[in-house]
Structure formats: C-alpha cells, structure tokens
Amino acid sequence: MKKGKPSFSAEVMAFYRAAESAKPEAERLYYDPLARAFLRMPLRLLAGSRMLAGLTIWFLTERWIPGGVGVVLARSRYIDDCLKGCLAEGVGQLVILGAGYDSRAYRSDILSRDVKVFEVDHPATQRAKIRRLIDSLGYLPRHVAYTPVNLMEEPPGKRLIEKGYERSLKTLFICEGVSYYLSAKAMDGVLSFVAESSAPGSSLVFDYFVQMTADEARKAKMSHWRLERMARSARLSGEPVLFRMQPLAVEGFLAQRGFELKTNLAAQDLKSIYFTGKNEKRQVSPHLAVAHATVRGPTRDGVGSCCS
Numbered sequence: 263m264k265k266g267k268p269s270f271s272a273e274v275m276a277f278y279r280a281a282e283s284a285k286p287e288a289e290r291l292y293y294d295p296l297a298r299a300f301l302r303m304p305l306r307l308l309a310g311s312r313m314l315a316g317l318t319i320w321f322l323t324e325r326w327i328p329g330g331v332g333v334v335l336a337r338s339r340y341i342d343d344c345l346k347g348c349l350a351e352g353v354g355q356l357v358i359l360g361a362g363y364d365s366r367a368y369r370s371d372i373l374s375r376d377v378k379v380f381e382v383d384h385p386a387t388q389r390a391k392i393r394r395l396i397d398s399l400g401y402l403p404r405h406v407a408y409t410p411v412n413l414m415e416e417p418p419g420k421r422l423i424e425k426g427y428e429r430s431l432k433t434l435f436i437c438e439g440v441s442y443y444l445s446a447k448a449m450d451g452v453l454s455f456v457a458e459s460s461a462p463g464s465s466l467v468f469d470y471f472v473q474m475t476a477d478e479a480r481k482a483k484m485s486h487w488r489l490e491r492m493a494r495s496a497r498l499s500g501e502p503v504l505f506r507m508q509p510l511a512v513e514g515f516l517a518q519r520g521f522e523l524k525t526n527l528a529a530q531d532l533k534s535i536y537f538t539g540k541n542e543k544r545q546v547s548p549h550l551a552v553a554h555a556t557v558r559g560p561t562r563d564g565v566g567s568c569c570s
C-alpha cells in the first residue's frame with residue numbers, strides 16, 4: 263500500500279458492490295446497501311448511474327480481465343452464505359481481516375449486534391473507513407472493535423487480544439481480497455494465530471490468487487499476459503500481488519498449518535452456484551478461488567463445519 267494512504271483496491275471493491283446494488287433486484291448478483299456511502303466523490307456519483315458505472319467498470323477492469331467483477335461479487339456472495347451458516351451454528355465472534363469497506367458488521371440482514379466483530383485492517387485504510395462511517399451513520403457501533411494492524415509487520419493476535427478477542431468463542435475469520443497482498447510470512451502469521459488461538463469449530467474463509475502457468479491460463483480461457491499485466495498494475499497502485507497458490511496445493515498447505523480444508527471453489531464453481539436467470543451469461547475470471555477451512559485440533563472430533 264502507498265505509505266500513509268488508504269487502500270485503493272478496497273475502494274474499488276466497494277465501488278463494484280455499490281454499482282451492482284444499484285441494479286434491479288432480479289438483475290443483481292450482490293446487494294450491499296451501504297457500499298455507496300463508503301465511496302468518495304466522484305466514484306459515489308458514478309456508482310449511482312448504471313451507464314456511468316458500467317463504463318467505469320469496463321474501463322477499470324473488464325477490458326483487462328473479463329469477468330473480474332463477476333468473480334469478486336460471487337466470492338462476496340459465497341462469504342455471506344458462509345457467515346450465515348456459521349452464525350446459525352453458533353459462531354459468537356467474527357474477525358474480518360483486511361476489512362476495507364466491508365459492511366457486514368453494520369447490516370442487520372446479515373448480522374445481529376450480539377455478535378462481536380473485530381475489523382482488522384491497515385491503519386491508513388481503517389482511519390478512512392472510520393471517518394466515512396461517522397459521516398454516514400453518525401456514530402461507531404459498539405459491537406465492532408476497530409483493530410489497526412499492518413499485517414506485513416505483525417500478526418493480528420496481540421492487537422486482537424487487546425481489543426477483547428476471546429479465544430474460547432467459536433469464531434469465523436473472513437479474509438476477503440487480502441491474501442494476495444501479503445507476503446508468505448505475513449500469511450503464515452495470520453494462519454498460525456487462527457490455528458493456535460481459536461475455539462473448536464472456528465474456521466477461516468478466504469480467497470486466493472490462483473497460480474497459473476501460461477498453459478493452465480490458456481485452458482482456463484484466461485490470457486496469461488493480461489493476468490500478469492493486472493498483477494503489474496496492482497503494483498503501480500501500491501498493492502502488488504505477492505502471494506498466489508495452486509488450487510491443488512491448498513489442502514496440503516492448510517493441513518501443514520493446522521487446518522482441515524472443507525471447500526475449495528474455483529470461479530466456475532461459484533458461477534454455477536450464483537449466476538442464474540439474467541446473470542447466467544455473465545463471465546467470471548478464473549484468477550481467484552475461495553477456500554473454507556476449519557481449525558483442526560486435538561479436541562476437535564465431531565465439531566462440524568458451518569458452511570461447507
């Protein structure tokens with residue numbers, strides 16, 4: 263991230279959600295009524311017009327990565343469903359890592375205020391979010407603990423515990439749109455905190471950037487040079503892609519770190535779950551995939567996973 267500046271990619275994600283939410287119900291893949299309030303002008307204005315939002319999305323994303331927006335919206339849908347499943351199974355605590363302008367904590371259609379939420383984010387992005395929340399809601403809700411952490415410098419554990427994180431509560435950790443901006447060491451810091459400091463039945467849902475050879479990219483109908491160009495342009499905005507995984511290696515990678523993989527969904531899998539009706543023909547880019555894994559431990563026998 264650019265020094266002292268909030269994440270640009272976080273605002274772009276909120277823009278995609280805001281633009282999608284402005285569509286009629288039967289046409290949208292995702293609905294986030296708060297996304298627009300997080301945007302600065304002129305993105306806020308653009309998000310309110312279907313035509314201008316469509317042009318912006320084409321210019322920013324779709325001409326480089328066809329289906330780039332589709333896959334991001336589909337992963338958010340999956341993560342919402344995962345969260346709802348986990349809440350129904352008694353998750354009492356939610357930790358959102360790299361929260362950006364995630365609005366789940368503020369939406370009663372998703373979460374009741376009995377659940378304590380920890381939003382962990384880079385201090386610069388979190389400061390911007392807090393300002394925008396105060397502007398739009400007029401206050402900061404008490405059930406959310408804002409936990410500024412630069413995950414490249416330290417794992418989240420110490421700060422979470424200072425903010426009241428309870429190891430004894432079954433917890434869902436959401437890490438959406440973040441893993442690829444972290445180094446392998448930083449990612450290990452996150453995973454070892456989750457594996458070592460969460461209650462039985464806790465789990466982690468995250469998406470990852472798919473490591474593809476030129477040949478695999480061709481088979482997935484993805485232009486390899488476009489993919490690399492996207493990774494390079496992310497570097498220009500101060501958010502280089504640092505971490506990728508091969509889908510077949512995910513299970514072993516997580517097992518070595520104390521997790522049991524429950525689901526590992528490619529973009530096409532997400533498309534077949536969520537892209538119905540008017541959205542059937544929308545594309546998804548194969549460069550992202552989503553995994554859900556439960557924390558494995560000596561006393562975890564019989565503890566089910568909530569959203570797989």
Ligand SMILES: C[S@@+](CC[C@H](N)C(=O)[O-])C[C@H]1O[C@@H](n2cnc3c(N)ncnc32)[C@H](O)[C@@H]1O
Pocket residue numbers: 263268269271272275276359360361362363364382383384385387388411412413414415437438439440443444
């Ligand atoms: C693409 S945005 C995703 C935001 C949000 N999760 C979403 O899906 O809309 C990436 C997020 O990762 C956060 N991030 C990037 N590098 C980070 C770091 N070193 N420490 C903490 N957070 C970081 C950014 O601040 C930003 O909120």
